[in-house]
């Protein structure tokens with residue numbers, strides 16, 4: 001937060017090369033986006049922090065046209081496979097229709113400004129955009 | 133008296149609770165009731181987004197500084213289950229908007245024979261694809277019908293059954309398997325709910341317990357909370373070879389005149405999905421066919437049927453029922 005920015009979620013690392021990070025179970029390699037006391041896969045209790053690659057493949061998606069009040073639609077929600085780790089995210093910087101968003105398409109992490117609060121801190125969100 | 137709440141698996145859980153009490157010898161008769169008042173409840177998940185706070189303050193499991201529904205994917209059920217069907221398409225190929233819409237077309241056609249269905253009108257493929265888009269590829273008629281509903285089942289021990297009237301014994305249906313599973317941790321299961329593994333586990337346990345296989349089933353009521361969900365459960369319940377759900381559906385197998393009729397009630401998309409009642413309503417549907425009392429929609433000569441539900445969180449209930457020998 002020192003440079004006046006704050007990420008949308010803890011696991012988004014900002015800076016020169018924005019990326020996502022996970023807690024990796026030392027015993028079995030399972031990945032978690034939140035803090036864990038113990039691993040849900042093997043009960044291990046030791047974790048290290050690992051950076052995920054910024055590029056991956058869109059393994060599934062939906063185009064949400066009807067959402068809760070206050071949520072702007074349409075938007076593309078999906079799951080991106082980042083080198084074997086599944087990540088939930090929006091697909092951004094693309095027309096939200098089935099001609100432009102396709103299963104298996106290559107995507108990369110992209111960040112965007114969510115605005116600045118009263119203290120002058122800028123929030124930064126993330127999504128994945130088509131590679132080409 | 134137990135009150136149970138297990139999301140969309142509530143009814144199946146109530147029935148299984150009664151069955152377990154009888155098996156344990158605690159009683160010889162049980163009544164499982166599922167009731168839901170759902171009209172107008174809307175999306176059920178992904179609550180309204182409030183104004184962002186005056187100051188960005190991290191909170192919650194992910195240290196989020198603002199609401200994440202709509203910013204980090206979707207939490208709404210039509211969108212979650214859309215992704216579950218699309219993921220199957222990514223893995224095995226062959227899916228399309230039209231394919232998923234055709235599944236819905238089948239269930240809406242089936243319900244025209246069911247006087248208790250929420251919708252009893254047939255929708256054409258064009259009407260389904262042209263209806264209000266909720267979460268691609270699920271349009272409104274491809275989503276479960278929000279409705280009120282109730283269903284009940286009486287279960288008795290074998291010894292108790294022998295004391296009942298011959299007519300009651302004739303109408304009795306045998307519970308050959310009653311299974312409830314939870315999902316093990318697997319990669320990605322906390323990113324997108326995995327409704328596959330626990331259904332596969334429940335199905336294989338149920339077939340083993342009942343001594344029947346998927347090829348023996350005369351009808352199946354499965355959890356088509358969305359058209360995209362029905363497709364994956366053909367595979368999860370072993371109705372088709374692994375990866376073969378698209379071909380299986382396109383063969384016509386799951387229409388009421390096919391080899392494995394699926395959701396002849398109209399399913400959740402058309403009969404409706406009163407959540408806590410669903411896991412007993414599907415038991416009633418199967419039992420009604422096994423008794424030969426399903427009227428115009430009777431599957432002739434039905435002797436074995438399967439009922440399946442999924443409750444996110446996750447729980448999967450599978451019951452296999454057989455016509456009484458009496």
Ligand SMILES: [Zn+2]
Pocket residue numbers: 025026027028029030039040041042043044
């Ligand atoms: Zn582990």
